[in-house]
Amino acid sequence: KNEVEQSPQNLTAQEGEFITINCSYSVGISALHWLQQHPGGGIVSLFMLSSGKKKHGRLIATINIQEKHSSLHITASHPRDSAVYICAVRLINTGNQFYFGTGTSLTVIP
């Protein structure tokens, strides 16, 4: 049973395209995180969301708490955006217990 589901699993896009990665979860959460894992394995935290929308550069993350759904958008995609994007949720009523999605592997072609 996966508490966090991501779609698509794999995504190939042409440079410049607008990209959307989706995350749905089935548990009560206090926060949702989007992470980026580089080909070498390193992980970078992109966003933490508990409501609404956040923007950082070309990245936009939204969350709908009622629908238990979040999206990560990348505008004007670039080959350097190629990475695995991981959605993770912090369970409600826990301090730091997280469930992770399996990740979306994004390849942006020049």
Next chain:
Amino acid sequence: EPEVTQTPSHQVTQMGQEVILRCVPISNHLYFYWYRQILGQKVEFLVSFYNNEISEKSEIFDDQFSVERPDGSNFTLKIRSTKLEDSAMYFCASSDGGRTGFGFFGQGTRLTVV
């Protein structure tokens, strides 16, 4: 830019041996975490550590695992008697407050148990 440092980057060990994975968190951070990622699988939470004690742990973090902050700067994960299924990438992370969750990750230690 501050960073979390993990050593070694890759460790190979024989089954049954003890391993210690080391992490140097960012100096003013208070919350420390270990995660693991088995090859091809999703990242899994192992443990969080605050105020010199475990604040939360997952069911993966059984008696074979322990964490320590021995000297105020290092944060270690010990696996007492490694099993083949312990082979994974282990990530350390630190944050300046629990609400920020993940904070900064280290680059990971790839553990291979043979």
